[in-house]
Amino acid sequence: MKEKEENKQSGEAIESISHPNFEISRRAVLQGAAALGVATISGMALNLANPAEAEAANRVMPKKWDETIDVVIVGSGFAGLSAAAEACVKGSKVVILEKRPTYGGNSIINGGEFNAWDDELHLRKQLNLGEDSPDQHKNDTLKGGDNYGFPELVEILTSKAPEALNWMIDNGGLKLREILNRTGGHSAYRTHTCVEGVGRGYTEAIKKIAEGKGAEIRLNTALTWIWRKDSDAQTPIEGIEIQTGNKTKNIKVRKALILTSGGFSRDIKMRQSFNPSIVPEFNCTNQPGATGEVIRYAQAVGADALQMAFIQLYPYAEPETGILDTPAVYPFRGPGYGIVYVNKMGKRFVNEMERRDVVSMAQIKTGAKPTYSIFNEEMIPKMGTKEEVEKGIQKGRFIRAETLADLAAQLQIPADVFQETISNHNKYLAEGKDPEFGRQFTKAMIPLTNGPFYAIAQWPAVHHTMGGLRIDKDAQVIDIWGNPIQKLFAAGEVTGGIHGANRLGGNAIPDCIVFGRIAGVNANKAG
Template sequence: MKLESEEKAMKNGVKKILTLMMALCLTACSSPAASSEKAFTAGTYSASAKGNNGDVTVEVTVDAQTITAVTVKEHAETEGIADAALTAIPEAIVIQQSLNIDTISGATNTSKAILEAAAACLKQAGGDVEALQTKPKATAEARDEIQLNADVVVVGGGGAGLSAALSAAENKASVIVVEKAGNLGGTTITSGAFYSTGDPELAKRSKMNDTMRDQVVRLLAMEPNCEQMKNWQDQVKEQYQQYLNSGSEAMFDSEEYYMLCVYVDGGMTGDPDLIEWTCANADEGYAWLEEHGYHWSDKVVIGKNGDNAVIEPDIERCHRLVADSEYGRPATQMIDILSQQAQAAGSDTSIYTNVAATELILDEGRVVGIKALGSDGTPYTITANNGVVLASGGFASGVELREEYNTIYPYLGEQVHSTNVATDTGDGLVMAKAAGAQLIDMEKIQVNKITHYDLGGTDCIAAAFSNLLINEQGQRFTNEYGSETEVSKAILSQSHYKAFLLADAHNSNITEGKTSGGRDLEEAVAQGYVFKADTIEALAQQLQIDPAVLTQTVEQFNAAIDQKQDPEFGRTILNEEDKLLTAPFYATPVIPSVHHTMGGLKINAKAQVLNQQDEPISGLFAAGEIVGGLSGNNRMSGDAIMANVVQGRVAGAEAANND
């Protein structure tokens, strides 16, 4: 299902932003005054600047007096997230004849890259860039307070929020969705959109193997630490014996086995009640999405192993949409389908982007609405007849909350990136806590151990994650095969929280001049994102490391591989191909990034948010990453998208019928 471009732009808030930019120009700007003095050398100029996923190339056309066109010619920014900035910022530069433009919420880095590249173009054209960057900003006065009402108010326009909106609309409720970013999607739109379920029928698409068999036996032999775990084990024992008696070669799975896997992989620290009802509804969520236009791929993929490393990555229970090259990424399809279906469900559903919820409205202990603020400063009061659903995500990008609750890592401050969207700052958690909500597992923060130091992400990493890691002194400091938590803690204990991942000609991930993430190697080297040299000594000099120290470190690492033992750091996987022997040699600066926050609001099986006494807060529901307790201390692949849909569906229906 594909939206027409204009309709899609409207739904993502792009048209709204452009309308605002035009209004600013009409009310706060004037057309360039006629002047005999030439402002630019007429022509078309091109320049690039660093975005989230690489360079953003911008082309600017000017005549002697004005900027006539700004166009983004090339970029690798994430579809859906960057759309608003890629359209609105160039238009605003032309409309306002200025570089002093507000960035787009949720696409800040993309906005900055466009403005930086446009400034470079205008400098080439002989323009006064400083004057353009300090030109009085076009601002519109905030409008009077806008008052709105619906049966159900949903905070957050990602996968969980849109699932809740669709479910509420199906239950004949009027719905208002507010999303503080300029586009829908939240962190869902950055994901692989994998959906996990323990449905035994879907499991038949895959073949059983020895690793899977061993895992079933191992989990059944574990000592249970709660009644639910014992019940799951008892049921799985019976199911597995029936499976063995059948002689089937298909993969074994069941709802109870899925629950057991989620619980064990989370270190047996998750909320068993939440795990049980969420996983038990995963197959219904799968079917519900299919009813609404999802075309599931027949291909089932292996979920990535988590930090806990108890659950092997061989279980093939991750499903997603058929990839459509014309339409876009599965995650983008997911968001567009949900938003379309929510608005076409037969009830009154309205979606507001660039509107950030700031406070829950309470009346005698019941949540009856929200206060919100538009990106233009306009205040909103939105009342809810039946209930409010919080689906505003976790706090992976919320530095203050990370620092407040982190008890595991040496540092999770602003220098540590997030793999999630910039708006994933925990606003809903703060609002709910102020209303008396109970927060659980907030210290459980999942971190990816290797991302690029300057860029975040892994597109510009020029080596396998198992390669030699060194610090700024040129010394090895950890077992590179350690868990995400172990390696992250080691890196974040180094000076400037920085490490270098090394590679040679044979064990780099460079193919045909590009990294595995598609970044052009020579461009990355020229920009200082990757270092390349013909000798270890020369590489050390580029890294400002003593060549003798780095040479000794590399020699010791190679020797450990030859001797098949690593007495200093205990690495047991010592493959010949990991040695550094053959030029050219590469170094990539790296730092961990926050990937997922497992903590959040405590809810019951009706998705009602609970207070400190485990009692429901009347009128308040929650779904998705804002909920704590599902994953314990580690999240398995596919669980987050599944939880978005299952919990969102329950929250929307319960809120709609909460009178």
């Protein structure tokens, strides 16, 4: 309970600092329109500011710029770093702004899962894990998002994912574990894991490429305004206002501005304004900076945003704090190798092969927090490493027992029901048919017959916001009239329309890197 209060408080604190322009009332829109009318004759800036900020209503374009930068990127996660790496060409100045005091955003604490139908090591073939193709990955992604994702964008993601992975291996020194998982909603074994078992493995690789090419990261520096003269389709982004500490600067953006600022999972008010069911009581897996204000700054200069109501819960977060730590990735990686989810009654409650939204809702419907993932010793090398599991046991995250009865006793769930559940599942697996939940069994799955057995507690926490800025296949931001905004690009979680109603796990990193790179390449052509 105390924990909840703490979470709520920190959530509210974040809200209060992240909402200066949030209440866009009808009056504000009208005032903005009025300002717009003046813009053509007096050099006013395009302006949809909060009327409560008196000075904002009269914002005029800066008369002089404090600095000129070729390509400015907002946010230092997967997408921002990738964009920077590609935007760095000879003689161009590329700067990544990061509002937090450390780089990496959510990416550096992400679970480290990367979906690609192939890779230069050809892991799937090597491990004899069946067939896959870019189309199969695309179809799973579209279906997993209830067909709200735009097929031409999803196709780019799935077809370019292997190339992105190889790019990090070849140029950034990325190392992959020799495992491949079939995770919720996917019909093939295509989920790669880096050696570090956490997103930092990828961020360090891309950072190395980007910094090697001359990109600069400025920490503690936030975007506070985007300068554009009017909403004419041919009117480009002129520059931005940024803040470091209490110092404000205006930057002229010569070639392009790329928004890679992530989602808004940590902004309780914003997420509830689009989806009231994502109540404040939910925990959140995100870092505190995931507050989405950059979406509003882009909207204020005409950018379109879509599908903002689609907000994902991660089904397997640590139940008390909502943190997605190393152990919390195991339940996600496990389904392809036979992991079983049980509730507090010792019963299965969902098809383990299901998507994140389905598993999360099924957990909530059990009515009793938490639920558990059950696996055995044999599955560990398929999902992770023995070392990680030992560490997790020390931390009290994994629970180990020699027998199922003992495991049930430790979890304080009814042993007889639990043992029956597992033995039924073993039987279904042997028979290749799950009459209860319709699980799609594969040859790679391992029955829970031999101990030692392991359990980990899990509960949903707010994780990813699928909605965001509308982009086209060139990663260019589209305005509310359907035209690309000149010199404005976006990639990663800040964008919408790729994952649809539900993002399949492991699709975020390829999304960020593939579209980040596209944005970086096109940014150079924009100026």
